[in-house]
Amino acid sequence: MSNRSLEMSVFVLSIFSLFVFVLGELGQSLPNCPESRCGSGPAIRFPFRLKGQQPNYCGYHGFDLSCTERNDTLLELPNLVKLYVQEIDYVYQVINVSDPDDCFLRQALNINFSASPFRFKDDLLYNYTLFNCSTAERNLIRNAPCLGAPGYEVYAIPGFNRISEYTLTSCTKMYDILSIPYIYSYEIYPEMSNASRNIIQLTWSKPACGLCEAGGGRCELKSDGTELCKMSHITPRTSGASTKLIIAGATLGSFLLLVAFIALYHLYRADRKEKENQARIEKFLEDYKALTPTRYTYADLKRITHQFKDKLGQGAYGTVFKGKLSSEILVAVKILNSSTGNGEEFINEVGTMGRIHHVNVVRLVGFCAEGFRRALVYEFLPNESLEKFIFSNDGYHHSLGWEKLQDIALGIAKGIEYLHQGCDQRILHFDIKPHNILLDDNFTPKISDFGLAKLCSKDQSIVSMTTARGTMGYIASEVFSRNFGNVSYKSDVYSFGMLLLEMVGGRKNIDVNVENRTENSNRVFFPEWIYDHLDRGEEMRIRIEEEGDAQIAKKLTIVGLWCIQWFPVDRPSMTIVVQMLEGDGDDLAMPPNPFNSTGMPAGRHYHQELPVISEVE
Structure with a gap:
């Protein structure tokens, strides 16, 4: 039997066991841990608990929440990091938080997840170096106004850009912030509100109650410290036709859940492979950091090409668009197909052309590697x-x-x-x-x-x-x-x-x-x-x-x-x-x-x- 067949057999057997387990749990009621909330905030239930209002067994270690005097929902992380909870997605196990002062960069220096069940949801994390400048620097576009004060402004320069590219004559380095999500620039995204720009997504892997929630169940904590999935609205008094109807519905629902699980499994496999490709490219880009041309974000490419308006051509590996870096500098932007190859052509192009400087070789101006989006930016040659x-x-x-x-x-x-x-x-x-x-x-x-x-x-x-x-x-x-x-x-x-x-x-x-x-x-x-x-x-x-x-x-x-x-x-x-x-x-x-x-x-x-x-x- 092939490895793929063995993996699928184990997966189907696991789903069948879960199906039997769910049927065996029918007829039991939910634990006595009703939902709570702070004012109009998100619903609070396992694995979260509201301190002072719910007993310890209603939540999981590290998931304690509290209400402020203004009825905001507060999450406390190690190192005295306090964040407001805006939304909780129990199915996908994601929690949206924000800084109380709308200044995440202030607290980012103290964030340490080693003693916390949470981590950043984004797979791509970035390093930033903060500078305070006595005068406004026109070539620095990631302004951090919440850290500024009368007489100086603060700028955050991402690690994928070389500091030598910027003019910092009136600036002093403050400190480095490592491995945080992408900071949306106030200048590039002026249409975004401060609240939207300040949202940070966290996720957790344990306890894994997402599938239980997706099936309409609720998790609770067992006496041995593990979690148990309980299905709601089924009692022992149910009998006759109603019992048969409910069992039939539960069977059909479990079958549909099985189909959904299989689909999710294939999506998981595809996503894992894509992440491996992304990790391979990121490692390559880190190794060639000193040699590579400018790295652009996908938002930069949309701006350069005016939303990919002028298409120059299309081939087996991607589509080429005409773009403008300035009023005098034209470029050709090649958006690589995400469905072909495993990143080898991207690595070949950047790794090879990044070394070349010759009048008879096309110059690679820059590149983009942002998630599954990969692109190459060349000098524009009008005669094709x-x-x-x-x-x-x-x-x-x-x-x-x-x-x-x-x-x-x-x-x-x-x-x-x-x-x-x-x-x-x-x-x-x-x-x-x-x-x-x-x-x-x-x-x-x-x-x-x-x-x-x-x-x-x-x-x-x-x-x-x-x-x-x-x-x-x-x-x-x-x-x-x-x-x-x-x-x-x-x-x-x-x-x-x-x-x-x-x-x-x-x-x-x-x-x-x-x-x-x-x-x-x-x-x-x-x-x-x-x-x-x-x-x-x-x-x-x-x-x-x-x-x-x-x-x-x-x-x-x-x-x-x-x-x-x-x-x-x-x-x-x-x-x-x-x-x-x-x-x-x-x-x-x-x-x-x-x-x-x-x-x-x-x-x-x-x-x-x-x-x-x-x-x-």
């Missing part, structure tokens, strides 16, 4: 992707001109060379293709989408992989089969070569509409077609408009053919590719025919043993 220009049916890519195409090719090559040689660790992209090359307003190319990227040490170039990754048509041969060699940075060289040939041909490398296809084939592989023409000294039959265009086209073609050699050892490094593209192309030799296995040079050891290293976590 290279794919839009080179695959246009109307030949629109030729409007760029061959010199501009050459500049774009050289920029992409320099960007890949930087990933391979210019970072602390070698970055292998594994998804170089026209769709992932974005163009700014000057048509400067920038490599994007590092969701499949891998890191390895700079002194070693081979990376171990269990499955192929990338996009069909751009994946190197060794990624599919180790018979061609080990996976390394040369895999990116192959993808770049395929991209380069598509730039030359202005079409996908496999194109059914290419001219002069053979009679026996209705699909022509463009790299093979153009290699045959160059090898025979024939014209490439590519649209040439100005003098010198043919030489550029030929150079790009030869470089591309060198890059797509089947065996990694035959491909040049990106450093050599850059040198080839920067030259005039007159001295470039034709590479071996990568489409004719009989043309491989004799004596070449293509199956040489290379050390395989593990991916850097």
